[in-house]
Amino acid sequence: MPKETITPRAKDYSQWYLDIIAQAELADYAPVRGCMVIRPTGYAIWERIQAALDQRIKATGHSNAYFPLFIPWSFLMKEADHVEGFEPEVAVVTRGGGEELAEPLVVRPTSEAIIGHSFARWIHSWRDLPLLINQWANVVRWEMRPRLFLRTTEFLWQEGHTAHATEAEAEEETLRILNEVYFDFAEKEMALPVVRGRKTENEKFAGALRTYCIEAMMQDGRALQAGTSHNLGQNFARAFDIKYQNAENVEDYVWTTSWGVSTRLIGALIMAHSDDEGLVCPPRLAPIQVVVVPIYKGDAERPRVLEAIDRIVSAWDGRFRVKIDDRDQMTPGFKFNEWESKGVPVRVEVGPRDIEKGTVALARRDVPGKEGKEFVPQEGLADRVAALLDDIQQSLYNRALQSRLERTRDVASYEELKEAIEGGWARAYWAGTSEDEDRIQQETRATIRAIPFDQPEAPGKCVLTGRETSQTVLFGRAY
């Protein structure tokens, strides 16, 4: 494991990110431009993300289903804003079964259009509402500046699509997903502190009435949009003729929502927590939570040490996801480095002297080196490991939150804003127009990441126009 090839964050943050992915064997670029191969370790993290989200999606009353990969070109054209947003990014199938197709098929960039068609068939009366559907799928958006996990032409995601009888119910659903599914998942499972808020008109989903988001700050101070939830109003219901009869037998269009998170969450996980030694994975999402490394010299000590490890691990009774690294060709030091670069939260070392003394060495990944390692009794080890995993999960969260708070500055002038976004986010009073927003983006490469739900009590002066306003926004450069 050529560990020294991880570029330090301070030297080149972009290269550091790619080195982490390569060392931890999370993903590869594919031979198709912009596409990636998700390797077993990366995919195992995705499986845990899926399980944690799926459980929350089902607990809030949604059912999974599956809709076609291909969308007839004419369907995509039905909602004007939607097609404007996605047409430049789509991949198009023009040949199938050896023939030119009469109508080209779009490889789904998102599924509002094809799901709208089904909703129109399934929904007839108020009894059919709400209709709460989720899909796990791959989607394709042609990517000019690909970056593993963060921006890939093909990515994996879940997309929820729901229909409701009233605008209020649709709004409630949109916010429930943001709060009970995405926020809860990000903070508890990913140890990722996120800001909840609304997107501006410039940044909202193509075809939505309102878009809500969770935004996270990475270690370099840039923003990463971790999840979005859209209130689509009646826009798609009109485009796809999704009507229902209410209890008074009056026909009306339904109100729909959509919401999604994707494999870019793996990019967020990497960038939020990792260090110059490699990946740091929050315990709740780590495919391997504890690696046990035997320490021995020669064939004489080996069986005794492995036997002790077997005894110790059996006593854990499946409480943790454990890997015993009993490979005989590698040195312990080599193994330490390998599992460190792969982000395993806890390492247990057992050698002959530990056996004599009834101890083990216990090392925590989030505090590398000697500082994070202690010798502890074998007795009560399971409870100690469980507590350590919880502590690591919480520490990662605290560290990321602390960093975000330190790097978020209240700014009162455009000059201060420009300065603040060099190293983090700028919180500013804002009463500007869409054009003002565009101008700031052109001049600074920063955008309004969110209008946070948390707003100050007192009004203030817009950072650009000086107009008094009660609204603050967060500016930042985004991934």
Add this chain to the structure above:
Amino acid sequence: MPKETITPRAKDYSQWYLDIIAQAELADYAPVRGCMVIRPTGYAIWERIQAALDQRIKATGHSNAYFPLFIPWSFLMKEADHVEGFEPEVAVVTRGGGEELAEPLVVRPTSEAIIGHSFARWIHSWRDLPLLINQWANVVRWEMRPRLFLRTTEFLWQEGHTAHATEAEAEEETLRILNEVYFDFAEKEMALPVVRGRKTENEKFAGALRTYCIEAMMQDGRALQAGTSHNLGQNFARAFDIKYQNAENVEDYVWTTSWGVSTRLIGALIMAHSDDEGLVCPPRLAPIQVVVVPIYKGDAERPRVLEAIDRIVSAWDGRFRVKIDDRDQMTPGFKFNEWESKGVPVRVEVGPRDIEKGTVALARRDVPGKEGKEFVPQEGLADRVAALLDDIQQSLYNRALQSRLERTRDVASYEELKEAIEGGWARAYWAGTSEDEDRIQQETRATIRAIPFDQPEAPGKCVLTGRETSQTVLFGRAY
């Protein structure tokens, strides 16, 4: 629930199949020719199939990963037999990001070509072997005669891809998957008796050395290929230059395998077990195993009955997947019909008289009507339900096996063969050529479904050529 719209099997088997799917709300045809929408009930069955397979795939040492949807045209062309087999069926992306592509991209019909590229990058020495990978994904094969679940242009599947140091290890893997994963899954989870065997040269996978399969018989006597496992020899290793250095530092091509099962298993499940009342789902794969229907008249009785049901179901302590159907607008009879057509294995009815007597009515889906219904004490109900679910699972298996045995005839002449395949399978000694096989297919629409692992002790005469041979095969018409 307009139950009477299920066409009886005896009248029109094809229409019966489609009616079952419509009534149970398993799937819809999509607006894209040959594609389907898998509705929540159908997808819930697929999730259970996935979980049961995934557990076996991981238990045999495989890791999940994910590879790109798009395959460069030139990659597909690298293995001659492979491209010949798949080229006529592929969908081709020729435009992306608003431009014509220099090289067209094939939407994966299967992933040997794109995974071969990664294997060549990942494998260097014998230490990297065996490499055992699985992928859950969607694939596309242009379908001229689509049929829900059985043949759709897009379908969901798992595809395993492995690389080994020796031919023997690749062969062992190919058979392990057939036996420990596919056969075990089909028989235990799907209650589907299957014949294990090898495919003839005519029927094997495009690019394989040997293809093994599990074949099931449907209620109309036709065969359904439920899973295949391919020993690919060094064909793909040569095409994609997948080499390794052995322990003696000599370079050689690896030996690869691939294997898959798909959403067509849902079609097999439907056709193997269902009846004229609707879907019959084996308990182990049923999304809902027990439905509880309250019986009451008016608002006075309702709360008492629902309270009793709550008490009964709480005592089950999560042992079963339960649905309490407390909808107030529908009659019990309507609910019985609905859950029957949706295939729920066990129904529990609770009314005021049951509460007085401490009983419930217990009905089993596989024996419709009064015959399958009994009144039993509430005491010990959980154990009784558990036993009933096991009994239903076993009965479905037995019934399907019995039917297959009755419908499989040993035939000694071509005339007998033609007769036998009208209602089932023909087992025949076979020493014919590929051309003979083609001729029989043209004349009878039957193919050799498998050369079963179970072979007779004594030799016999080939059903077509009269030549003596020790090999028997199974002929049948296939889905």
